[in-house]
Amino acid sequence: MNLPAAFEEKMKSLLGTEEYEDYLRCFDEPRYYGLRVNTAKISVKEFLKISPWPLEPVPWIRNGFYYDGESCHPARHPYYFAGLYYLQEPSAMTPADRLPISPGDRVLDVCAAPGGKATELGARLCGEGVLAANDLSSSRAKGLLKNLELFGIGNVLVLSEEPGKLIPYFREYFDKILIDAPCSGEGMFRKDRKMIRAWEEHGPEFFSKMQKSIVTQAAQMLRPGGMMLYSTCTFSPEENEQTVEYLLKEYPEFSLCEMEGYEGFCPGIADAALTPDAALEKTVRIFPHRMKGEGHFVALLKKGDVGPACEEFPPVRTYERRQYKKPLPEELSDFLKLVRRPLDPSRIDIRAERAYYMPEDLPDLSGVRFLRTGLLLGELKKNRFEPSQALAMNLKKEEFANTVDLSADDGRVIRYLKGETLDLSDLVSQKEKGWYLVCVDGYPLGFGKLGGQTLKNKYLPGWRWQSV
Template identity: 30%
Template sequence: MDPSRQKALEALLLWEKGGSLDLIFQRVVEKEEGLSRKQKAFARELVFGTARWLKRLDWTIERLSQRDPRSLNPVVRNALRIGLYQLCMLDRVPEWAAVNETVELVKTFGKKEASGFVNALLRNFCRKKGQLQIDTDDPVKRATVLWSFKEWLVKRWFRQFGETEAEKLFEALNKVPPFTIRVNTLKVTRERLLSELETYGALPTRFSPVGIVLLYPQGVLESKWFTEGLFQVQDEGAQLVGFLFSPKPGERILDLCAAPGGKTTHFAQMMQNQGEIIAVDVSAERIKFLEENCKRLGIKIVKPLRHDLRTPLPFEPEGFDRVFLDAPCSGLGVIRRNPDLKWRSTPREILRLSNLQMRLLLEASRHVKPGGFLMYSTCTLTPEENQGVVEAFLEREKDFKVIDLKGVFGLESDFFTPEGYFLSLPHLHGTDGFFAALMQKR
């Protein structure tokens, strides 16, 4: 019995009961000392791939069995998903291996009586693979199955982007994201690190001057380059947000919802470790990660503070040159990395978050000096959480004005909305989806 598949099934069973897929995977797989690096990588492919294509896999089970997958025993249902994912999406796994290992999986998990059903369904799929067609003329229902998204989200993005553009977005969000790092320019240049990481398939990023993509990243987080603080893992889109915020050496910065510190540490680099950054977060565990990252990267100007932003901050108003709010959001721009967000997000949650975001932005704005800057940023693509929040804020707070970001960093025009907001899109830029608006206090 392959332990990779066994651990993958264990993780998916726990995920069905609720919780973050990433945290469950860390606990069940990454911390399992009995698995090799290669086995953990295969388990990750199975777990996150199955979550990514869940709707399509369940549609396939229903077509082949004439049974609602929800009526199946959880072990059988999730084992079938894992088996079908290998048969549908992983050309490198032989059909016989995918079928036989899945049959053994249900036996190992105490469902021997279902092994014949599992074997028959998977072999039936192998015979009919090219014949299964999504037989509907409704473009929404077709896209829901083809790209494996909830129907409400397909409808929303069809309206927002148009059908052709939305399909490109769905396709991009279903791809495994690149492994991107940010060079710690306090310790090393990008040119030197590109040379030293050559065996990891290091390539410069397209837009960020401090970004590197690693084509073969396995083992790099155990390398001396990581432990010595020469880089931080960070998506290129997040790096661009940091450049647009543009903190200067010697400034006093307030960074809200800061942990685990990807953007915080980038700000410190840009400030050349000169000035002060108060990094606020509600989570003690995430603040611990922030502190560890600062120590590893050699950053000395960050002062962490645990605080719930739904209550007033313990500072005098108008005390910071720049304030950055990395607002909690639906996360629909980072589905590539967190495919379980497809199934957790709801329209009601987006409304709840937009109300919370407005509340946090109002608190953030109290601490900006006259002439200072306020940046609001999310990793989602919903107008209600992005420009909707900013425009409602500007309507209420007349002493702030929008700064057109098109001229701040020299990025291509398709990164920006007509209002001058930043919006990175996976299908256009190859980054995660980020939104940012920069405002100045009069």
């Protein structure tokens, strides 16, 4: 393993010569593969009953597991397409796990793509409150949106803005904020050797300036009493303890909190700050030679009472829903009769022939670049309504009147995921027709429209199973 000389010297200083040798030896070990259960769809206990592969618990993550990445291929199984789990490096599961989320919270994931943290935050909201998931890159935000929809998360805003632009819309709005900041990636060198070349092009100093800007912008969007978690996948003190130190100096109302521990966690390094501070030992460092995962840094902070200057900020403008002055379109009303879940008609918003089910108590988002606000119910077309893939994933089997439930080993599941028409003559009578929710072992995959005993496939083309 050819590591940059400057990096080696820094790590020797950070760890000491003897422990640095232990760190080097971890590069001869295989990387670890992780799977995180989507508890919004299935409990850990129930998933372990149906898991097609042997799993080993990640001991510090309640719903995290290791799997053998050489022999198992979870991304090529129908359960993946049902959104029952997310594939994520085990240490990277830590930030979202350690940010305390309660149903009903307003939550912001500042740098959210591709969705590893946002999907867990959304799952723990249990459909209540709102998750705002932001990524500056619009192309990455598209992947983020897909992962959130796959997980069945509907109370969502997917934004693509520079975080500073969000402040006027969300000042002191959020209860919880997660910042998994762009970083130099030193903790990922073993997992992805290309990160070494990227480090040589843009090292810690480049990212440190960006991180300080992001944390101070996010601080203004957190309500007093709210909690913020800052994390990186690097070892650099400039990007870790010193970034936290900068936030505490700029916003002294913030304080560091203790986190739920684990025997492999290392405390943050008080002397790594420009001004040594014992409180920084409340932060957590994860080293790959001490735990079965890659490198990470995590800091949990709480915002106390704000100063008088903050009271001068204008209040956040409330979103005024563009409600219909007349009943909902008949084709939409007829379809919603199939949905066995109470829906508040005042939260249905129709824009450009698309119907959305909006989260409650949103600010006015006029002028913000976003990919999605709320749950896309579907599209109003000439004399008909086409339900969305997002709605299918948001529903549970028992929440839709008509369902087709296939076992994972039924060949029709893969044919459905490929977009093919299905023969259901063994499951339905010729008199049955209309919209059906297609499920695998009781978990929704998407919609189809039945005519006779043939199901016309409505699985979203961009999500379809690709042959290897």
